[in-house]
Amino acid sequence: MSIIHSLTEKEKAFIKSYFAKYYKENSSQIVPPKGMEEREFGFSLFKEAVMVRHIGFRRVEELRSFLVNKVPKDVYYSCAYYERPTEEMENKGWLGADLIFDIDADHISTPCKKMHDLWICKECGQMGRGVEPNACPVCGSTKLNSSSWPCEICLEAAKREMIKLVDFMMDDFGFSPDELRIYFSGHRGYHLHVESEVIKEIGQNERKEIVDYLQAVGIDLKYHPFSQRGSLDEKGWGGRIARAIYEFMLRPNLAQDLARLGLNKKAIANITENRDKIIENWKEHGPWNIIRGVGFSTWEKIAYFSLKNQAANIDSVVTTDIHRLIRMGGTLHGKTGFKKVEVPLMSIESFNPFNDAVAFKEDYITIYVLESPKFVLKDESYGPYKDCKVEVPVAVAILLLSKGLARLED
Amino acid sequence: MKYPFSKEATEYVKALGFSIQDLEKEEFKPILDRAEERVKEALLGKREVRRPLREEIEILSFPVSIIMTSAMNNQVVKRRFADFEAKRITEWLKEENCENLIKVAKSFNWRIRALRGENFALHFVDYLKNAVNFNEAKWKLVNRVLSNGEVRLSKNDVARLLEEEVRKYIENKLNVKLDIELPETLNERVEKLTQIASKEVKRFKLEETPKELNQEAFPPCIKNLYQSVTKGLRVSHIGRFTLTSFLLNIGLKPEEVIKLFTSSSDFNERITRYQVEHIAGARGSKTRYTSPKCSTLQTHRLCVNKDELCNKVRHPITYYRIKYRMLRKGKSEK
Ligand code: SF4
Ligand SMILES: [Zn+2]
Ligand SMILES: [Zn+2]
Numbered sequence: 162m163s164i165i166h167s168l169t170e171k172e173k174a175f176i177k178s179y180f181a182k183y184y185k186e187n188s189s190q191i192v193p194p195k196g197m198e199e200r201e202f203g204f205s206l207f208k209e210a211v212m213v214r215h216i217g218f219r220r221v222e223e224l225r226s227f228l229v230n231k232v233p234k235d236v237y238y239s240c241a242y243y244e245r246p247t248e249e250m251e252n253k254g255w256l257g258a259d260l261i262f263d264i265d266a267d268h269i270s271t272p273c274k275k276m277h278d279l280w281i282c283k284e285c286g287q288m289g290r291g292v293e294p295n296a297c298p299v300c301g302s303t304k305l306n307s308s309s310w311p312c313e314i315c316l317e318a319a320k321r322e323m324i325k326l327v328d329f330m331m332d333d334f335g336f337s338p339d340e341l342r343i344y345f346s347g348h349r350g351y352h353l354h355v356e357s358e359v360i361k362e363i364g365q366n367e368r369k370e371i372v373d374y375l376q377a378v379g380i381d382l383k384y385h386p387f388s389q390r391g392s393l394d395e396k397g398w399g400g401r402i403a404r405a406i407y408e409f410m411l412r413p414n415l416a417q418d419l420a421r422l423g424l425n426k427k428a429i430a431n432i433t434e435n436r437d438k439i440i441e442n443w444k445e446h447g448p449w450n451i452i453r454g455v456g457f458s459t460w461e462k463i464a465y466f467s468l469k470n471q472a473a474n475i476d477s478v479v480t481t482d483i484h485r486l487i488r489m490g491g492t493l494h495g496k497t498g499f500k501k502v503e504v505p506l507m508s509i510e511s512f513n514p515f516n517d518a519v520a521f522k523e524d525y526i527t528i529y530v531l532e533s534p535k536f537v538l539k540d541e542s543y544g545p546y547k548d549c550k551v552e553v554p555v556a557v558a559i560l561l562l563s564k565g566l567a568r569l570e571d
Numbered sequence: 572m573k574y575p576f577s578k579e580a581t582e583y584v585k586a587l588g589f590s591i592q593d594l595e596k597e598e599f600k601p602i603l604d605r606a607e608e609r610v611k612e613a614l615l616g617k618r619e620v621r622r623p624l625r626e627e628i629e630i631l632s633f634p635v636s637i638i639m640t641s642a643m644n645n646q647v648v649k650r651r652f653a654d655f656e657a658k659r660i661t662e663w664l665k666e667e668n669c670e671n672l673i674k675v676a677k678s679f680n681w682r683i684r685a686l687r688g689e690n691f692a693l694h695f696v697d698y699l700k701n702a703v704n705f706n707e708a709k710w711k712l713v714n715r716v717l718s719n720g721e722v723r724l725s726k727n728d729v730a731r732l733l734e735e736e737v738r739k740y741i742e743n744k745l746n747v748k749l750d751i752e753l754p755e756t757l758n759e760r761v762e763k764l765t766q767i768a769s770k771e772v773k774r775f776k777l778e779e780t781p782k783e784l785n786q787e788a789f790p791p792c793i794k795n796l797y798q799s800v801t802k803g804l805r806v807s808h809i810g811r812f813t814l815t816s817f818l819l820n821i822g823l824k825p826e827e828v829i830k831l832f833t834s835s836s837d838f839n840e841r842i843t844r845y846q847v848e849h850i851a852g853a854r855g856s857k858t859r860y861t862s863p864k865c866s867t868l869q870t871h872r873l874c875v876n877k878d879e880l881c882n883k884v885r886h887p888i889t890y891y892r893i894k895y896r897m898l899r900k901g902k903s904e905k
Contacts, residue, residue, distance in 0.1 A: 301803060335719040359696055366703040367699040367703055369866070370699050370711065371712070372870050373869075380711075380714060381711075383714075384708070384715070396718035397715070397718055478808070
């Protein structure tokens, strides 16, 4: 069995040298966040495992030369704007904050995680696949090492959530496309930054309400009387509820799914037999009273169950934290070597991180791979590997090394 | 002009240009009387019933009553006064036609417009700033029609939200530091009001939290976190924050909380100590954190296994207090 490899000093130096090269060649193109002078910056370095915080920059050049000279592993800045960004939190003087959303494959259940995510217990050496457990099932230790893979399917799932989120932001919240900036996070997800004067000053409680809106937390159908209106293109949650039920009706295993909701046999039969009629009726005013034996409470049950699919699966903690440090666009992710890059709203569908976020040019290097799933990077296919020596482009080497899935060959 | 916060009213007061020392003059006595009465009404929660006074007196007595209330320097009194004055205004607001309602809303810079049939569209930020202070489900944004950045509202909804805006406006005024010497007449009145308050305020003081710890009385969300920690399972940062602040709020010492975390799993003692003491207010900011309310735990999916009693509370601490007393009563009856 393979283990998750911790980087040696030599390997760290190797990765750092390529990060250095990247910043040297590209720092002039790195665009600082809006209102840079009012932001706090934070960095993690290759050497120590601590975060350097409370750094401030007055000019772009200072920031750029910092990146070139220090070569940080990760670069963050505060979503917040401060009067005195370099002081201790209590004295910073909060002026406002961007509205930030983080969509991470870690929070979305995809079947492939069982295949490509690994964890290992530092106490007893037990290994497993899939999402890392709370504690080692063998010895109970919570000291676990894990390696999660930025897989295509997981990233695609995250992208679907982002597209839903953008719809919410534009249709419901009325933001214009130029207030929304989408980024690939550099690892397993996407970020949305809303930079707008309109929301800059709202506090934690208001942001919490926005999160609840997006996730349908606390929704009560009583306030969305879909039996009266209920057309598919209704505004806000009204329309989403109708669409949720509509999509539910299109499920291939409708009868089974209805049974899972605890409907009785009769109701299930009534619905499945009349499926076409139900779907047809949406052209008018919804199917609410047309099926005998299927009343409002049944539709309500289906609605509560299916509306989760209409919600946007975001990290609630990130959005409600008005001091949060977030990764800066154009910088490298220490766990992959990928760039955090902006994804133009128009081309999000075709965006491919394994193409568009690759930071290193084609030097080749030989590494020893302990284990790796199959993947495609810049149109070349790699893996699956298992205990073997391979010659790969630097971008691939850094990805596998950073993930603890490979070693540098001496 | 009847609204004391309206532009006209503030300009009117300004134009008169009187100073606080002028209040000693005989001609201001009716204004002082009315101001004192306003504070007293708020304290007793009762309105004087009689013929309405001259508008001028109503307008001028408002800023004076603000000065009196802030001079009393008591948060509970300030809250009472703000609530009471805001309610007075809601009654007027409910009578207003749509046009005037919009005018009042705009004096608070609301982005609002009228729709057909006494309905309104309000920018979601203006909505949230006020609605977050309400607890009922109907005020949750997710239970509203939100489209293109605007929330659909009825006239009553707008009046209710405006009341909240007014309440905050008054509270802000009350919290402005007074750096002036008050004239004697004013001081005497403040003294009188303080005496009334000291009798009244006791009535609405918060109940004390029980002294001993009773784990049986933990609400389900806290029980769940507590068990995870004692079993040595991983708990998210927000989960640890919730548990820590809860335990500190119900009276555990920082030492005891640190012991709980470090004895049961591999929480690093130094980091845990730092975090716990920070939340307890022993470090840096010196602010002691209050533990999150139910709706926050719901947002972060930490509200689990809700029970009967949960439906009656909005804060895990309230749950604990009630349950604690229920359990105690149960025991003594046996
Ligand atoms: S309702 Fe409140 S007290 Fe009850 S479990 Fe949820 S968060 Fe805890
Ligand atoms: Zn183990
Ligand atoms: Zn996957």
